[in-house]
Amino acid sequence: MKRTLTISRKLTLVLWSASLIMLLAGGATWWWHHHTGPRRMEAALEPYAQLLGASLPALVSLRATNQITELLGALRAAPPIREAAVTDLDGQLLSLYRQSLSDPPRPLQAQTEGVYFMEGEVELVRFIRVDGQTVGRLHLWSHPRLLDREARSHALHLVAMGILLLGLTFWQTRLVRHTVARPVEALTAKVDHVIAQQGLQPEAEATPRDEVERLDAHFEQMRHVLRRHESELRETNEFLQALLNYATHAIISVDNHGTITTFNPAAERLLGYTAEEVIGRRTPLLFHDAAEIRQRAEELSRLTGQPVPENMEVFWCLPRRGQTDEREWTYIRCDGHRLPVWLSVAALRDAKGQLRGYVGIAEDLTQRKAQEQELRRKNEEMERFIYTVSHDLKSPLVTIKGFAGELLRALQEKRYEHLAEDLQRVIAATDKMSELLNDLLELSRVGRVMYPPSEVALAQVVQEALTLLEGTFRERRVEVVLQPDLPTVCGDRRRLFEVYLNLLENAAKFMGPQPTPRVEIGWDKTGPEPVFFVQDNGIGVPPAYQETIFGLFNKLDHDSPGTGLGLAIVRRIIEVHGGRIWVQSEGRGRGSRFCFTLGQKALTSTLQPANKTEMCDESASAPHPVGGG
DSSP: OOOOOOHHHHHHHHHHHHHHHHHHHHHHHHHHHHHTHHHHHHHHHHHHHHHHHTTHHHHHHHTOHHHHHHHHGGGGGOTTOOEEEEEETTOOEEEEEESOTTSOOOOOOOOOSEEEEETTEEEEEEEEEETTEEEEEEEEEEOHHHHSHHHHHHHHHHHHHHHHHHHHHHHHHHHHIIIIIHHHHHHHHHHHHHHHHTTOOOOOOSSOOOHHHHHHHHHHHHHHHHHHHHHHHHHHHHHHHHHHHHOSSEEEEEOTTOOEEEEOHHHHHHHSOOHHHHTTTOOGGGGBOHHHHHHHHHHHHHHHSSOOOSSTHHHHTTGGGTOOEEEEEEEEOTTSOEEEEEEEEEEEEOTTOOEEEEEEEEEEOHHHHHHHHHHHHHHHHHHHHHHHHHHHHHHHHHHHHHHHHHHHHHHHTTOOTTHHHHHHHHHHHHHHHHHHHHHHHHHHHTTTEEOOOEEEEHHHHHHHHHHHTHHHHHHTTOEEEEOTTOOEEEEOHHHHHHHHHHHHHHHHHTOOSOSSOEEEEEEEOSSSSOEEEEEEOSSOOOGGGTTGGGSTTOOSOTTSSSOSOHHHHHHHHHHHTTOOEEEEOSSTTSOEEEEEOOHHHHTTTTTSOTTOOOSSOOSOOSOEESSOO
């Protein structure tokens, strides 16, 4: 069976190999030092010879011994040079430098250029030439250990390290077994436990393995597990990203410095900024009202008893304490438009509870505010309605009660001369009450009881209304101008008939003393949406009443016939169709132009000719309830 090399054995082998390599390196260095000595000695002394050779030729040719001696004296700054001499061509000494005066002078010989080794010293000889002619010699003496101290020291260090490693190898072998092998074995056991907890099956071993190979096999298995977890984490992140992308509320997160880190598409739509413009660059203070920040800082300062600065701290003060801060704020879009939002701010903490930032979720309150305002308007209208109904119903009831009492007394006293007249007044009062109740019932039905939408040719509807009012128009000699290209729309035909009937009846009723009364019915399709109108040249509507005339029981002329509910019913019908109605008038005696729209749904077929019916089904004519009641 093949023997397995354990970690300790492998490390012991490495240590022995390193010791052997150090010994071999030391021996190789020593061998290199021995065989390259002369060349290295010559290379070490050559710079000094070249330095002196630059000035000596001129001095030797003049035999200026004092200057030569002074020049050689500069060698005191060169410790490796133990002695230097300058001779002429015949070998006569011109100058001598000795590092130590106690040493005997070296013998001078007529030698050629080169390096000479003798009695533990090295001598460098160089000719002194002037114009190519040899005029003298330069002798430099040194000791090899001074020139090659570094190389020798390096070799000795290598040898010493090799010997030291040999000694340490025995001790390190035991130390490695305790400090490396056993921890690796313990780590292997822990990994085996993790593998067992994950339910992974260890791979079948074809050959014996050491601890590292076993760990490698286990880590490979764990790598597959991490890949699977990474895939699951990626799917979770994609799911969370989808939640951010498709959330209807604006979601904005910041780090601990207040810099925006998340800005979802809903926030982009709400504020008009792109994520690239704000993430990592701006803080939410960009789109907050500074006055609200100041006010909130004062509130929190009173609440906490500590001063709260007018910055991002107004959003963090409560969430940092573990609370969720929920309140209404005003956002300022990039185009300067202001909109109310309901903002909830919470702290973001990691698994260890460390604060990593904050997240705010903002809900646009614009539509809710509009609905609340509309609800308040409806409530106010209802209050006026109740008051007016109670007042208008009370009036005929008082009349009936009064004349009924008078009739009772007349019968008791047998006075019959005014009996018919009083009964007629009672009947008139009951007719007035009946008309009022019928109009109230009709108003209540609008929006609750609707007929199925159908293709409505407005030209036909107008003709039917004119036919019904033909007697009134003929009596008052009203000229009617009908625009020939009125479109076909999709809506409640009976309700639209009521709209035109009310508007045309009012046009004839409030014509006033106009000598040439005129009514025009048409539409304007040049704007962003078609506008339908009924225009007259009657008494007009003063600006102060151009909004109130659409309210309950509001009449310009209180002596005129009717209950004052006609225009309220018309507005309700238009609003149920998704449109709006208004009046244009330059004032009393200048005529009126009642305009209305019908909403996008009703306009799906406005480009269809009046005799075409394709969009709606007219087969159903029975009314159906909308809402309840």
